[in-house]
Amino acid sequence: MAKELIAEPDLGFTKGLLKSGGSDLKKCYQCATCSVACKVSPDNQPYPRKEMIWAQWGLKDRLMNDPDIWLCHQCNDCSTLCPRGANPGDLMKAVRKMHIESTCWPSFLGGLVGEPSMFVVAMGIPVVVVLLLVYFFNGFDFSGPSPVNYGAFINYIPIQVIYTLALVFAVVSLVISLKRYWNSLEANNPIEVQGPRKGFVPSLIEALKEILPHTTFRDCEANNIRYAAHLLTFWGMIGLFVTTAIVAFNIDILHLKPPSQNGPGTVAIKILGNASAVAFILGLVIMTVRRLTVPDQAGSSAYFDWLFLFVILGTGITGLVTELVRWAGSVPGAYFFYMIHLMFVLALLLYLPFLKFAHLGYRTVAIAWGKSVGRNMTLATAAKYVPPAKPVEEAASE
Ligand code: SF4
Numbered sequence: 001m002a003k004e005l006i007a008e009p010d011l012g013f014t015k016g017l018l019k020s021g022g023s024d025l026k027k028c029y030q031c032a033t034c035s036v037a038c039k040v041s042p043d044n045q046p047y048p049r050k051e052m053i054w055a056q057w058g059l060k061d062r063l064m065n066d067p068d069i070w071l072c073h074q075c076n077d078c079s080t081l082c083p084r085g086a087n088p089g090d091l092m093k094a095v096r097k098m099h100i101e102s103t104c105w106p107s108f109l110g111g112l113v114g115e116p117s118m119f120v121v122a123m124g125i126p127v128v129v130v131l132l133l134v135y136f137f138n139g140f141d142f143s144g145p146s147p148v149n150y151g152a153f154i155n156y157i158p159i160q161v162i163y164t165l166a167l168v169f170a171v172v173s174l175v176i177s178l179k180r181y182w183n184s185l186e187a188n189n190p191i192e193v194q195g196p197r198k199g200f201v202p203s204l205i206e207a208l209k210e211i212l213p214h215t216t217f218r219d220c221e222a223n224n225i226r227y228a229a230h231l232l233t234f235w236g237m238i239g240l241f242v243t244t245a246i247v248a249f250n251i252d253i254l255h256l257k258p259p260s261q262n263g264p265g266t267v268a269i270k271i272l273g274n275a276s277a278v279a280f281i282l283g284l285v286i287m288t289v290r291r292l293t294v295p296d297q298a299g300s301s302a303y304f305d306w307l308f309l310f311v312i313l314g315t316g317i318t319g320l321v322t323e324l325v326r327w328a329g330s331v332p333g334a335y336f337f338y339m340i341h342l343m344f345v346l347a348l349l350l351y352l353p354f355l356k357f358a359h360l361g362y363r364t365v366a367i368a369w370g371k372s373v374g375r376n377m378t379l380a381t382a383a384k385y386v387p388p389a390k391p392v393e394e395a396a397s398e
Pocket residue numbers: 027028029030031032033034035048049052081082083084085086087088
């Protein structure tokens with residue numbers, strides 16, 4: 001039997017969607033072309049047509065408890081085929097932004113990060129923290145020590161304390177937010193669930209098998225350059241994370257010299273770090289250039305998209321520039337860009353659960369929940385699906 005849901009329109013929510021990138025949603029006349037065009041949408045209650053009408057009617061509760069907003073990979077195949085120019089891909093993106101703001105913990109940081117007028121405050125916090133550190137440890141003297149020794153420029157211990165606290169805060173905040181999302185899916189999802197339930201761990205493992213190689217994303221055919229760019233960024237980010245973890249372990253636990261002072265394993269660590277940085281930046285540059293040059297395929301860009309790209313691209317580029325300037329032999333340049341890099345890294349850590357970056361967690365939860373309730377038979381996978389053979393006795397009895 002269909003799930004009974006009480007509709008409570010919230011027109012303020014619809015206005016928020018219009019402001020966050022869903023400005024064409026009222027053009028939709030429910031033809032369903034988008035749901036047919038979407039290669040990754042399940043055939044039971046497919047998206048994004050239903051999200052369009054829920055958004056038009058201001059059905060905030062349905063959209064905020066909808067797993068499908070995170071199953072969408074923002075490829076915009078649907079938007080390019082919509083006969084009314086209603087841009088359902090942009091609407092899905094706007095709903096995700098509002099979902100992060102309404103689910104995240106603490107919620108005031110979601111508001112701070114999502115609001116353009118608060119940009120100076122949001123970016124001012126990491127800038128001031130790093131400037132205070134630089135002032136305290138060397139009074140803004142960028143001329144030495146030479147050769148470059150970042151640990152002598154700003155002592156590693158306060159850096160590690162502040163950045164570790166920021167990371168712990170980000171992880172705790174994200175875990176609380178994702179737990180809220182899982183609970184809301186369990187209690188209020190507007191999707192008809194079919195078949196037996198699977199446990200969280202097997203569902204998560206199944207989800208990761210899909211996420212790591214981006215297999216579902218690959219099904220978005222018309223805009224598959226975005227799949228390649230996203231894959232580069234995703235694995236570049238994992239490589240950078242592994243590099244940072246190895247360097248921190250070497251310095252803190254093994255008390256070895258850092259790579260900048262030719263500590264052990266320097267060549268391998270640098271190859272991993274630099275190759276990851278190049279993949280990470282290349283993927284982001286492709287996505288940014290497409291946003292600027294082919295917005296009809298890449299989708300419209302709202303403040304939330306640009307802030308994410310600014311922070312993440314700023315982190316990657318300043319890290320790479322710091323390394324290049326050091327190689328080029330400019331000691332003041334290396335320290336200067338190292339300081340800017342620290343500002344971006346702190347912004348990334350502090351705002352990780354509130355930026356678009358959080359899609360990593362929300363999408364994983366949505367896919368895992370989908371696996372747990374069997375909501376994964378897409379039109380594309382259904383075409384390839386071969387039903388399991390029936391046992392001989394069962395087949396004979398029919
Ligand atoms: S968004 Fe466009 S394609 Fe989708 S139902 Fe509305 S009008 Fe049709």
